[in-house]
Each structure stands twice: as structure tokens, then as C-alpha cells.
Amino acid sequence: MKDRAAKADITAAVLLDEDTLVLFGAIDQPLPADGVVLLDGTVEGRFTGGCWTDGEGEGWFLGAIQVDGLVHMRPSRIEILDADGKRLALPRLSNVRTNPAHLVTALKGNQPDALAAALDFACTLMPPNAAGETAPSDRRLRLLAGLAQEASRPDGFVEVLGRFRDGALMVQGWSRGFPCGERPVVVETEGLRLHACAAAAFHRADLPGDASGLLAVLDGSVAAPAAIRRIHYRAADGWRHLALFEQRTILGDGVATAHARDMLGGLQDDAARRAVTRAFARYNGVETVSRLDAPVRIGLDMALRVPGAGLFVCGWLLDPAGLVRAVTLKGPGLCARLDGEWTRSARRDVSDAFAGDPLFAGRLLPGRDAHGFTAFAAEPAGLPAAAEFHLELTLEEGVAFLPLPCQPPSSDALRRMLGAVNPDSPSIERIVATHLGPMLRAAGAAPRDPAAATLHPMGRTVKAPRVSVILPVTDGREDIDLNLARLANDPDFAEAELLVAAGGGAHERLAGMVRQAAAFYRLSVGFVAAPAAGDPFEAIAAALPHARAERVLLLSPSVLPTERGWLSALERAVRKPVAGNVATLPMEPVMVSPTLLYEDHSIRFAGIVAVAGPDGAVTYERRFAGYPRDWLKERDPAAVDAAAADCALLPRELLARALAGGGRYLGAGPKGLDLSLRVRAAGGACLWLPGVRLVAVDEKTPEDHDPRWRRMSALVDRWSFAENWPAAVVAA
Template sequence: MSDAEQALPATSHTATRIMRGGRVAACPIDDGLLLVIGASGPAAGQLPAEINDDAATVTNAYVTAWRLASPSPSVTHGFAALLPTDDADRPLTTLRLGQEGRRYIFAPRTLAVREAVTILAELSGGQLTAVLDSLVDAMIQITAGRRRLAVIVALIQSRKGGDGFLEFVGETHEGSIFLRGWARAADPGNTQVIVCGENPVFADCAIATFSRQDIPKGAVGFIGLLAASEPFRARDVEGLVYRGGGGWRYAALHQSRQIAGPAETPAQIRSVLLQTHSSPAVLLKLRSAANSFEGRETISTLPVPVRLGVDNIFQANSGAFLISGWLLDPDGHVQSVRLRRGSTDMRLDDRWTRLERSDVTDAFSDEPLFKSMLDQDTHPHGFIVFASGLGEDGMAPLHLELTLKDSRRAFLPLTPARLPPRRAVLRQIKSIDPENWGLAEIVDRQIVPFLCASESPSPTAGNILDAGAFDDAPGPPIIVAVGQTEERELAPFLGLLALDPETRQAPIALVLNSECFRRQAARIRQLAQFYRLSLRLMSSETDDVYDLLEAGIRALPSETVVLLAGSLLPRRSGWYGNLLAAYEEKGGVISPTLAYEDHSVRWAGTWADPQSGSLSGRYAGYPLSAVTGLKLTRIAAASFECCILPREVFLTAGGFAGSYLGSQQKGQDLGLRLSRIGIESWWLPSVQMLGSDEISAPDGASAAPLIERIDEKLFSARWAPGPESRDNRMVEASA
């Protein structure tokens, strides 16, 4: 090698060697693609290629070629080949290319992208733009990852001179990115672009152009709406690679650009939209974006007789919604009503249940827009609807989108109340007339699906206060759940526990609603100390007795626990020891007989009918004397108002299902789940507890029939997806 050649920069030296023919240089694009630069005859297109004389590496390469400025008899053209490979990092020695298998020697060092572009510029001269465009076209046809996209961007940016600037980048609530700027070669219509940034992405771009006097001659103003397969933010956009007139172009982000949020972007689109031209489809997209949600209510400004209101919207932890409100549309202008969050939405008007709302008719009967249109005899304006599947993106605002038949849209922002599903339903059914003609559909299509789709957090204990030597007391702890209805009877209840020698010595965990705890803690502590009970007082943010029991179970480390609803009173002393003895003999879950205060049987086991698969009780209404002498009996499900069971088994089964509104199905549901995992349930007839029908009465007695109906539907939905499987589980449980 001459001294002159040694003095050349690495790229010039490589280019000189390539010009001689027989030499190629490789630039790894990513792990699956090589860019190979060389010189040969005029061959181009799809050509077979083989690396390192290894037949296993044969593949098809995409080759673009150009005539050299100073050709020789044997080397007339330069070429750039895109070569798919399963290992771009392998040592490269030889390349065979084309049908004739011309053999080349690889340069010992691979090139960086910048070096490869410099060599291409030296070899192609004024043809560089066409060469780069051809390579980019080929690379885009191959599935591209982020690294390959970054190389494409680098190739386009390597050319001298800019093709335009992005002056405004804004977001919409629907997930689109709006661009405004100018470019020398932007064409109106739909096109695929690469959004440049730290992580470049492919996106579809709807482009419209317009005339501007403040830009270079020959350039045009443009606006564009980006829709990518993966989300990104306006602040991530650093430029745009697009296919314009004459090839691929790059528009950089202007140093004085403006980045806007969803509240400002629609107005920016509207300010320029009327000046633009493009295809009808593109203009329709841009008009829709210009009319997108801006964070404010716009339904009340509609010039047509349409109004919409929401009375309640509840959101469970799982993202399920229960919405009630009204839509007044006497002239039939509304095409659809959707619940939207960001780029996700769900149509509501094709799934909601309509209700009579005479109050809505009365409220608008004097309004000029509605006065002559409202029928005073029918009022089907109300609705209740369950919705889910929008995700839990806390950054995107939740709103209703109302679309009219003339394509206009209006919006209503929503702020859901985040409540446990049980509490949400109890609050909702307060507003439902029990005589409403649509009640059955409301329960079946809205309430029950909402409860089924919701996830209830496990109840937990809050404040804990010891009023005796709880940790030193012998035996399994008795967890007593006291709801608001039993709060007044605490003194005699504690007195009965103190009169029984067994329970006076046992550890007692008294779990109350947090408000009851605040009012009663000091008094209960005094009573416990007076009676010398080993008492631990706990609070929980619930008034459901089963949830109070579960909070106590989760707060204690004991292997075995005894559950007792505060509405029950032991008929005789010794019940605690008898339950414990039966448990030591049989294990599983063991419950006593539950009776009314007139000593008639209320509950004496839950049994499964092998024929129908339904669950039912026996001996209800019988005198206690009819069952007292019976032996310990296996049943389908125990009563968790009073029972003894292993704590770990309760936790493994998942605890009580929080979505039930009442008590009966809530206990049966857990009983069947315990049976499904092989835990037996037993009834101990010789032990009796006295109490009323309901251990909890949520929302008062007037709602009891509706609550019972909802729980029955919910229980059936959970346990009867297939009749045969349900029957088998129940038969096994009662075997």
C-alpha cells in the first residue's frame, strides 16, 4: 500500500478499495439485516446471496445499483445490498452475489451507519438521494423494529438541507397527535410516516395542505393527524420522516415549536382547517378531531332539542361502571351515546335499560326548544347501564360522547364515585321504584353483570384495642361481628359470654364498623374489664356482618377460628366447647342449629337436591326438640353466622364474595367454594343459637325483595354456567 493510500481517511480508503472491485464493506442495520456496499456490473433487484461460502446462509438480497462516475472496464456500477441474516454479528469473510455467484471479500471492519452513508455519497455522487430512497423503500417493506427505524431516520437525515419544520404538536383526548408546519414535498392524503424521537415508531398520517406566504417558495403549509399502533406523547415527537414528491423527506421540529395538550389542540385544528385541501376521508378525520373533547360540557349548547344528564356514575376497582341518568331526544337526533376514555370507548345506548322519568319531562316542558315536542303521557327518558373494558388509565378523562345523525358531537365530562361494588349497587337501587316495569331487565342486564365484572377488595381491620389478656387466653378465638343493628345490645351480649365459663376464658375478637368503634370503644373496654373477658376490639370500614367477620379472620394469626354474628345468642352455655370437640373429631367447617326466639328451627343445614341441583334447607319451622337429638351430619354448606373452621382454608378459598348484597347467598357461595376444594361441612344439631332471619339488612327492609332477587341472580350467574357442572358440585357437597 502506498503512503498516499495510508494517509486517506478510513471511509475514503474503503471507497477506493471498493472501486477496484472484488471488495465489499458491511454495515449491520440490526440483528437480522446487513447493508453491504460494493462495486460490480449493473445487476440489481432481488438476487441470491451467500455468506462465507456456506450454503446454509443462502438468502435473497435486495440490491440497488447506480453507474459510477469513473467506471472501469470491469467495474461499471456501485451497489448497495440489503442482506437478511440470522446473525449479523458473525465474522464476515466472503460474499457470493447474483446468479453467477460473483465472489467478494469483506473489509475486515464493519461500518457504522454514518460511515456507510459517507461511502455511499462518495460512490454515488449526485445519485445519493435516489440510492437512499431506494434503500429506505426496501427496508420499510421488511418488518422493522426500533433499531431499524432509527437507521432509516439516520439515512434520511444524512442528506444536506431540510425539507420543512414542525411548528405545532398537540394531543387529543382520543389518542391522536396533531401536527402543523410546512414542507417542500408534502402531498395531501393518507400516508405512512416515521415519527422521529428517542423511540421512532411507524404511524399513519392523514395530511392536508394549505397555502402560506411566510415560508420558502415552493413549500406548502400542512396539518397532519397521526395514529400509531402504540401510544406516544406529543413531547416525544422530534421530527417526521415522510414520503413526499420525489422521495423520502425529513421535517425537523422547529426550535420555537409549540407543544399543546388535549384542551388546546381541537381549537388549533379548527383555526386552520377551512384553509386546507385533501381527500374527503382525510378532511373528515380532521373535522372529527377538531370537534373532539376539550374537557368541558358542550351538550347544553346544541341548537337542537337534545339534552343529556347523569345522576350517578359508580366505578368499581376493576374498572366496571354503573351509570344512571337521562337522555331527552324527542325528535330523534341522536345517533349514539358512548362512554369514552382516551382512545377506548363503549357504546351505551344499544345496551342500556330505559326508565320512566316524568321529572325530566316536567323540567323541560317550558323550554322553547322542547315545549311542543314533549308527550305528557310517556316519559322514557331515564337509563341505567353497566359498562366495562375501558381500562384504568387515570391520565385520560372519562366523558360521555353524544353523536348526532348529522355527525356533530357533544360531550359531558364525568367524575365517577369510586366505591366497592356492593355499596355502589345499594346506593343505586335506592332510586329505583320497586314497581318499575323495567326492574327485571335492570337487575338481569345491568346490576348483576356489574357485580359479576367487579372485584371487591378484601375487608381489613383498622384500629385494634385490647381490653384484656387476649394473646394469653386459651383456645381458638371467637370472632364476633357487630353491625349497627346489634350495637345497642352489646352489654347483655357480653354479659352472656361472661356467664359461660368456657367463653369467659376464651379469646374474643369483637369487630365493629368504624363509626360504632368510635362511639363504643371506651364503653366496651370498661364492660370487658368488668366482666374480665379476654377481649380484643377491632374496627373495619364496613357494616356488612360477613365483611366484619372476614376482617377479623385476616387480622388474627390463629390456625382455627370460631365465627359468631352479633345478632345471635347462645341458647345454652357450653356451645363453644361442643363446637371445638366436634371440630377435633371431624375437621372442616361445623355449624350449630340456628333457631328463632320462639325456639323453632330457622336453619338446620344447607342441602343439595340431587335431582334439580338446587340448594335448600330442612326442618325449617320444626320445634328445636325435633332436631336436638340428631347426630353430627354432613351437609352441602355450613352457616357462617356461627361456625368453627380452619383460618387458612378460609383464606385459600378467597373469603366471602364481596359482591353479594345480602347474607344467604354470600354464605352459600363460600360453602360451595370450600366444598370444591375438598373441605367438608357439618351440622351439629345439639348446639343451638337464637336469632332473627337476617344477620344484616342493607338499605332497610323495603329493599329486601330487590336485594334478594339480585343475590339470587348473581348466585346463579356464578354457579350455573353449565347445569351439569353445577349439579355435580352440589351432589358432591351433600354426599
């Protein structure tokens, strides 16, 4: 198809940001107001703009080309497709500027009558000042400011300003041409931002006949009243602005709603009054759903906020007549529609509770119990920690509110949150990746203030311990006498120090039992009370600062030695190179693990290795798991991708570095693999010894009694692990 080359003179070309180029100039044929733009015939984007003919009959245009990554391109041909799909080629650009003042000057010098239309166009390039919207670029703001300076004329004053609880602004004053109803305005402070506005006029005897009083609500998070300089608006004959009256009144907090309510009766024009009334129906900290005469009720089971990440809301909405049009979570800087993506669940208890309520009589049908919901809302960075939030229910007539008291992200609250999420939801993968994963990661990264771990020496003293053995106990057991007895019966541990790390789940009688055993077996024991440790790895981290030996042996209470001398075998492995496929291993640092057997002596652990699938995805597999132990005959020590954190010997400093950068997981399983990978990332290696064998007893964990928690935590941990260890990194 033959191109039509436009005879055009590009007077100004300004790059507003990385993706947007604004063009102004003369042209001999009209351009589409909205169409496709092609760069060099291939790269597609959008063209928006307008054309006009001046008083001398010459055609002009102003438009924006929006193409992703435009700043990195140097197109030699720009084509615009019209409504019929025909291409119109623009002249090649020779001088692209980045200063928006160049465009303002060009418009003022060539087409001053078009400045108001240019300001209209610049407003279309501005995002509304609403929660979740990307802030406009500095150059877009400068273009808007420059055009407003040239095109906007004074028309009235702002006399009273007041803030609502959610950051919206009440404006009272007077003007001659402020448009009533709902439309956008531009608020000028040090910069300019676009805001939705609802306004109505009222009679004032002190004004000229062509002027009237004005009451308006500016939506969104508006600047503080003291920072506002002007409010620009589009009148019928061009752009005008309200200046700030020198003796203006700024109402105190909480006064704006009552002040506006007193004025509603005097507003003119029914449509405009209704618009302002809707805008003034704002949250003031009071629950109003229960006051509705309509069959609508809502209840909150749980609201949890992780500052900087988002909010989780769980509850129920009873709306058998379908009167609720939207459910929105609102707060300072946050406005998130929940009902579009929330997960519904059956709540027969809600149906039963309202079965006798006259308001719902005949409306609650048997089997229609899907009243429950769970929902998430991401929050932008920078919201204050003490920010208040609420739910807004939009109905056919008016709105209603429910305060949202949010719990802090304690371990118990996070566990309850996971328990409320349905792991069988078809969108669970998206929920984990978009909400649960980031929220739990942010919660785990938040500064903690746990009670300090306290060391209580027990038994005899060893001045220079051969090794520091850390036994983490967080599962509620009250007796590790068998573990201590087996270590006491092995000469390898005669000069070792044993650190029993008692986490938050340790039994209160554990310390007394350890003290008796230390005295009876003449062991050197340090009882480390770590009430903030929630799993074995947190307990290990709490005990590590108290370890005095250069090497640390991690030993789970579930691992029981079956022979003597196995510690010496682990020590020899880290002191000298070994044959076979680990000849290239460094002397140190090494994290070495023995073989762990089930109680029937089949193989439980013989090293973990990374396996790449056909699609390039990496998974980690336990080698020989479930095989008979005879399978290990004549096998040599081998380098593996991960050792067993249940029983591993490694340098203390290497362990400290690996723990310091440990990933955040809900279950202990991924933490062991994560620890080994961080050992390797710190320059260490992982080694498995087939000839050293210990028994690892199956133990019940708290997760075994909560299948839903186990499934949800596994889903979140899988996401977290993939975020910490992408396939490309692990495969390297």
C-alpha cells in the same frame, strides 16, 4: 364437484400470528379477492388477497389465509372457493417461515413493482390504533415496517406537531402529494401503527408550484411527537412519507386547538376543509352541550370508575327531535359507544323541567319521558388512575361535549350504582356478567386503607382462654346484654375470651354497654373497634388477629343459647371421630355447627349440602329447613358441604386461611357458604351436630328496607359465587 388444481409456485409462505398465513407466488389463474378457504376439506376460514399480471404476462398473487388456531394445524390440502362456489386447490406448502423479512425479500427480488400494492395489502391486515382494539402482532408490525422501508419515498416535511387533550395529533408541514380528505396513514416510531387522518392543503408562497402546505389531524392515541420518525401515506403514484424537519416545533399542551383554529380559514377545497374542521372539533375540557342552539340537552346523575375494570354512567339525554347520532364515552385509550347498549328509563322530572323552555316548545309529547339512561364501558388495563373522561355527542352538524367527573369506588358509590340499575331489564344477566360483576370484583380487590382495628380490654383477664368467641356487631344494635348474660350463665365460658367486633354500623353506645356487662358478669371481654368493617365477616376478620385461643367460636348476636354445655359438645366433636357417615373425617381441622332453630322451634339450619341438577349445575340447599325439630330425633352427626357461620367452632389458623382467600360479595349470605367451601379447600371438613340446638332469631337487615338493592346484590352475588366456585370444582 371436481377441484381445479392451480398451477402455482408458492415463493413465500409466512405465518404472521397464530391465525394468519400470508402467501406470495406465481399462479396461472385468478384468485378471488375475498372468499372462503378450506383446509383438508373441513376447516373453514377466510382468504383475502389480490392477483396481477406483470410486464411479461405472468400471473402473481399475494393473499392471507385466516383460520382460528392455524398455527396448530398441518393442512395437506388448501382450497379456495370462488364466487360460484367452485374449489381451487393450491399446491401443498413445503416451507412455512415465521420471519416477515423473507416475504419482503421475495417480493423485492421477484416483483419489485408490486411492493406498493403489497404495502396496501399489509395495511388491511392491521387493526386501527383505536381504544379497545387488539394490538397487532410483532410479525405484522415487522412486515409493515419492511414493506414501508422498501416502498415509501420521501415527499415533504413535518414542521409543527401538537397533541390534543385526547391523544390525537395535529400535523403541519408541506408535501407534493399528500391526499386531502379522510384516509389512513402509517405513523413510524420504533414500530408502525395505522391511524385515521383528515387533511387539507393551503397555499404557501415559499414552496415550489407543485407543493403546498399541509394541515392534518391524526386520530386515536398517537405516539408522542418526540418519538415520531416518519408519516407514511398512499399517494396517487405510490407510497410516500413526510420526514421530520430538524428544527420542527412541538406545541405545548392545550395549544394545538387554538393554533389549528387560526389556520382553518386558509384551507383549500371545501370538502377537505370540512373534514379537518370536524376533526379539530375536539374536547378541550369544557362543557358545550348547553351552548347548542338545537333542542338537545344532557345531564349527569352519577359517573363511577373502577380503575382497570370500567366506568358506570347514569344520567339523562333530552333529544325529542332525534338529532343525536351517537353518544360516546372517550378518554385516554378509551372510546366506547354508549347509546347502542344503554338502558333507558322514564324521567318525568326532566320533561317537566324543560316544559317551559322555548327551545323545546311543542316537542315534548305527553308520556314520552324515556330520557334517563344507565350505561357501562369496560376499560383496557393500564389506564392511569387520574385519567379524565368525557361524553361526546355526535349530531348531524358537529359534536358537543360533557365532562365526566368520576367518583372513586367507595362502598356508598357502589351501592348507589346498583340502586340505579334496573333489575327487570331484559339484559340484566349480561349486564351483571359483563359489567357489574367485574367492576365490583375489581373494586373489592383494590387495596384498602381502613383505620386499624383497635382492641379495648374490658372486664377480667384470662391468661390462657379455652376458646375465643367472636361476636360481630354491624347492624346498629346498642345492646347485646342478653347474649353476654347467657354466656355468663354457662360454665363452659368461664375461661373463654369474648371478642365483641364492632363494625362500621355499630351503635356508639355499644362500647359503654359492653363495659358495664363485662364488669357485672365478670367476663373477659375484648371490645374490637373496627370502623372499616361493613358486615359481620369483615368484623370477624378484624377481630381474629386479637384472638388468643387455638379455637375460635363464631357466634352471631342473633343466635341465643337455650341450654348449658353446648360448647363442650362442639369441642368433643372436633376432638374425636364420630360414627356413621363421617367415620372418615379427620380428627382436625373441622368446622362444626349445631342445629339452629327458628323461634317457633322449627329447623332453620341442619347443614348445607350440594345438590346436582339434571343439567349438572350445582345448587346449595339447607337441609330440613322449616321441618319440625322432632324430625331430628335419632339422627347422627353428619358431614355437610357447609356449616353455619352464624355459630361455628373451628381452629383459629384454619379460619385465618379461609378468610384470607374469601370471595368478594355484596351480601353476607354468600360469604358464609363461601367461608365453608374455603375451609374445605384448605383441607378442613364441615360437621353438623343434630343434638346441639340453639335458637336463631330473625333480624331485620338494612337490605330489607331496600328491595331493589337486595335484588341487584343477589344477582351480582350469584354471578360472583359461580365465578369463584364453578360446578366442576364444587362437585369434586
